[in-house]
Amino acid sequence: MKFMKLGSKPDAFQADGGGDSRSYSRRYVLSDLPSDIVVHVDDARFYLHKFPLLSKSSLLQRLIVEASQGGADEVRVDGLPGGARAFEICAKFCYGMVVTLNPYNVVAARCAAEHLGMTEDVDKSNLVFKIEVFLNSGVFRSWKDSIIALQSTIALLPWSEDLRLVARCVDSIAAKATASPGSVVWSYTYNRKAASSDEIVEARRCSSSSPAVPRDWWVEDLCELDVELYKRVMVAIKSRGDRLPSDVVGEALRAYAARWLPESCRRGDTPADDDDACAMEVLETIVWLMPSDGDGSSPCGCSCQFLLNLLKLAVLVGAGELLREELMDRIVLQLPEASVSDLLIPAKPPAQTTYDVELVEALVGRYIRRAGLDDIDGDDVFETNGEADDPSLLALCKLVDGYLAEVAADPNLPVSSFVGLATSMPESARPSHDALYTAIDVFLKVHITSHLMHACLPRIVPYFVMILTRKLLSDAPKSVQGGEEEDLEPDGREEAVQGGEHPRGAERPAPAARGRAGALLRADARGGGEREHVAPAGRRRRRQRAPGTGRRRRRLLEEPRAGAGAAGAPDPVGGPEEADREHEPEAGRRGPPPRRGRRQ
Incomplete structure (x- = not known):
């Protein structure tokens, strides 16, 4: 982290209670001279001296002159960006005391100095000039300092926007993110493949022992940005040419979603009501930032699993129809x-x-x-x-x-x-x-x-x-x-077809599916018509045959079955014997059929 020290005198500011108390209810300077002006900033009161303030700030000059003309020794500074802490930095600079600028307070000090009018018109090498030197030579040249300074601009809007501090931080970050990995010489965070989550990777140029810098080395550091700032940074990164592959942009969006989307949503549970607004804003930003093209394996730079997780979240938080349609169009591609x-x-x-x-x-x-x-x-x-x-x-x-x-x-x-x-x-x-x-x-x-x-x-x-x-x-x-279907007798012999039997030695069709599967298949082959009856288990379906045909029919005619003398006795097989009786005389039905000789 870069820092800059201004002034040479020791810090003489004290608060109620003394020491390093952070209370800003009353702040004063240890001096042999009594204070002659009280400056009100928000809820804090600063007991100071007029001369150091008049020599550096044009705003304090005007306020003090107006108060003196009215016989008052108190002034109020309203709307000061950065509040009492930023005013203390400016006041110490007026006294020549040691003040330390760093990425955390430099934006607030710059906005406060601009508001107080601490420019070159009032005094040479004033605070605005000093801060600009530090920003250009230190903060904007550092990867992490630029991100820290950009984060601090949120609480200082619209001053940070009007002074182009946000835009300058964004440009600095985008320029470094799109730089060639071989030229990266600054520190960055890369915890996804590191053993320790606190490990900081320092890439050194021309060092054969250092591991290669990954293309997505900058992804994790940007995950700490607010969603609006993240959107601006990603737009700047994508607009700096075609040097950044779409899969790297997709990885950045995935990492940001994992950081900011509610954990309940990532598990697929219903999010809490207070998470809906945050999740909706992040979801819309991620979908809006997705690349419009990519390689064949990932057309939009994002995996199908990631897109489906976003769609799942969109359903849970009740996202709009346009957002869901956009996600569905991207999901269909993979x-x-x-x-x-x-x-x-x-x-x-x-x-x-x-x-x-x-x-x-x-x-x-x-x-x-x-x-x-x-x-x-x-x-x-x-x-x-x-x-x-x-x-x-x-x-x-x-x-x-x-x-x-x-x-x-x-x-x-x-x-x-x-x-x-x-x-x-x-x-x-x-x-x-x-x-x-x-x-x-x-x-x-x-x-x-x-x-x-x-x-x-x-x-x-x-x-x-x-x-x-x-x-x-x-x-x-x-x-x-395969082949045409053919039923078999229970004893393994072929059953004669309608109108006769297959001659010996003739080519017979291949056997087909039998039983319930065959019946269902034949019914389906007839186009959904009437289905054949499927006999119970253990029995075979028989086809209707003309009387007097078939081997089993001839056997029944030549040799009477045992126990068939009783009138109306049921045939255990069913079908052929009853069919014959229709062709016999009425008298013949009262007793067993007469014996007939075998056909020569």
Whole structure:
């Protein structure tokens, strides 16, 4: 830290109680001469002498002359920037006492000296001149001193702005932040990768043992600035050419958000009311400062996780629609890079769901429209015969299925939201339905006893049946999945088809899926028409055949079944025997059918 000492006489200022008391109720100078003027500054009274003040300050000259003409020995200085502490610095300079200027008090002293009129017109080498020398030769040449001085300008507005102290501090900081890392020879703070949070890194030029200066070495030091000053500094940094990459600007914004946004918001909790205003201002500033372009991995210089966290905060604090739209437009550019936890954005009342599913639907929909896939058919989402050409689309589909598995446990989740998000992805993006099947399983377990299920069951069943069908089909062996279907007899022999049987040695179609999976698949292949009956477990569905055909039919005609003499005895297999009886005489139905010889 730079400092400058002015004056040579010892400090003779005392306060009530003596010593180094910081009370400004009464301040006086130890001297053989009694004080002849009392100066009121705010709530403090300074018992001083007229001559030292008249020789340095044009304002005090006028006030003292006016008071003397009225027979008074007291004057009041109103609106002095910096208050009593700044006036004490100016008064000590008038007496020639030792006063120390540093980055913390130099701005206040400069504003107070300007207000008191301590310029070259009154006396040569006056306080204004001395302070300007210190600012130009010390403060503005130091990285950290410029930041400290800039912070002190907030309490001194509009004086610090009118004297261009704010602008000069900003220019000094921006010039150093955009300097080449190889030319950095000043101290800076870099705690993100340091073992100790108090470590100060000193980069030395032409030193082979020193580590390389990172491009974002200046990020942490600027995090202590007020949001308005931070905005001005970042604008100045971005306007100084293209030497600063967009990812460095994005890292600076991320560090500032971590410093100033409420911790409750960063955890995803609802912030307190007193945090809303601060969070809103910081959020708007960060979004406004985001680069408009960047490289392919980070189009706006910020990661997708960081952008989703900002969107989560925007929802919690009730940010405006324009701010949310801006964030959503930036998120869509890198949505496949997000994680499921990033998408779990809490819903704000009066929403009944735990998470804001509609917001995620909007993000996915924007990505699909941007990719030119918004004209897909909703039913095509369950087809598995396509190949995913775009890895990002495949990653997004995996993200959506994982998100559905998380939100499916919410009992207030509408069926329409679940189905709408599940059917938003094209067929080429979902080569496997395992993750979606898991989400459906969770959804049904939670909603099967809910009153919502009774009202929405007709709408949701077709989608779930198609997904279940594809799941069962994908679990079956590949040899079973292809070719024309063919039912097998329980004993392993082929069943004859309509109108005859396959000749021996003829080429037979490959076996297909059987049982419940085959029935569901055949019903789905017919385009949603009437579904085939699925026999209970352990029994096989039989096709309708013409009377007198089939091996089993001939066996039944040649050899009567045991116990079949009773009229109306049920057939354990069902179907073929009852069909024959329609072609027999009425009398033949009272007893067992006559024996017939084997066909030669």
